[in-house]
Amino acid sequence: MASRALPRLYTLAHAATRMAAPGRRERPVVVRRMLIVHHLLLGDTIMLTPLLKKSRARFPDAEIVLTCPPAFAPLYAGRPYGVKVMPLDARSFSDHRALRRAGGFDLALVPGDNRWSWLARAAGARWVVAFDADRAGYKEWPVDETRRMPDRPMAWGEIASLLVDGEAPALFSPDEWPAPPYSPYEHPVGRYCVLHLGASSPHKLWPAERWLAVRDWAERAGYEVLLSAGRGEEALLAPVDPDGRRSRFAGRLDLTQLWHLLKNAAFLICPDTGIAHLARLVGVPTVAIYGPGSPVSTGPGLFWAASPFRALWDPEVACRDQDRLFERRLPWLRQCWRGVAECGDPVCIRRVGVDQVIEAVESLL
Numbered sequence: 001m002a003s004r005a006l007p008r009l010y011t012l013a014h015a016a017t018r019m020a021a022p023g024r025r026e027r028p029v030v031v032r033r034m035l036i037v038h039h040l041l042l043g044d045t046i047m048l049t050p051l052l053k054k055s056r057a058r059f060p061d062a063e064i065v066l067t068c069p070p071a072f073a074p075l076y077a078g079r080p081y082g083v084k085v086m087p088l089d090a091r092s093f094s095d096h097r098a099l100r101r102a103g104g105f106d107l108a109l110v111p112g113d114n115r116w117s118w119l120a121r122a123a124g125a126r127w128v129v130a131f132d133a134d135r136a137g138y139k140e141w142p143v144d145e146t147r148r149m150p151d152r153p154m155a156w157g158e159i160a161s162l163l164v165d166g167e168a169p170a171l172f173s174p175d176e177w178p179a180p181p182y183s184p185y186e187h188p189v190g191r192y193c194v195l196h197l198g199a200s201s202p203h204k205l206w207p208a209e210r211w212l213a214v215r216d217w218a219e220r221a222g223y224e225v226l227l228s229a230g231r232g233e234e235a236l237l238a239p240v241d242p243d244g245r246r247s248r249f250a251g252r253l254d255l256t257q258l259w260h261l262l263k264n265a266a267f268l269i270c271p272d273t274g275i276a277h278l279a280r281l282v283g284v285p286t287v288a289i290y291g292p293g294s295p296v297s298t299g300p301g302l303f304w305a306a307s308p309f310r311a312l313w314d315p316e317v318a319c320r321d322q323d324r325l326f327e328r329r330l331p332w333l334r335q336c337w338r339g340v341a342e343c344g345d346p347v348c349i350r351r352v353g354v355d356q357v358i359e360a361v362e363s364l365l
Contacts, residue, residue: 078178
């Protein structure tokens, strides 16, 4: 694996060469090849689905290529909406070179950080579209056309879809996304539910004693309780299963195996994390517990409105006062991304009680 500096310099050099070429860049009349370039986290990547569906409707005959971190690529094995995925590790020289060699794109969209516009230009994109920056800088130099972020509340996936002209995409249905193949694993049989305890931030972790109360309720209701978390989060499960009798899947499954596990579950309970977004693709009834994040920007929105999903949060937490999304200010956004050093007492996640979670599950079922 190369260092991060080498692929970056490689990309900048090739992008600068293309930008220095004589001639005026013009918006393409016909789009035969299209690139959507980003390097987002799992949840943010899945939330780009409205953009994929709208792009296919707008350019029905085009080849559409989506970059994403290698770990997420297997989810797209069935090529939803006919989209081809190219794995992109920001530190991988070979990944950067492969995308450049696959270049010659008529149109490129940059839904997240505008620094990826340089990679789009290096890949030979004739026209690059991205969102306005609050303060334009070098990241925007390769961008040909900018779109404004919305001045009204919207979910991130629907915001991203504004990069393409046309009507909003129709509601999502799980049959639009082919289930990815998965490697066999020892999976449960019978009636079970999944409690996924892990999250990307300590402030998104629901108290262990509340998970324990929900576990007891689910078992009394006749469900086998499966405990899940990400790699490195194994210790989160012990307080919820002190006698070690329950099936634990912390760090044991890749995303395609987790897809299968969720697909056959009666319901899922989890924090506001990437697994909550994976669940919407699968269609499993899901209750997501929000702490510092906001279901306004990361919840179902309009596109996932038919999804069996309940977001639980308290919007009135006073410190939920930050309003930036991908370094852009959205006055309607109320969230908090303070770290542990800034906030040692995340009251937001504790505002959601056990009874609320149980009632939400029962309403879904």
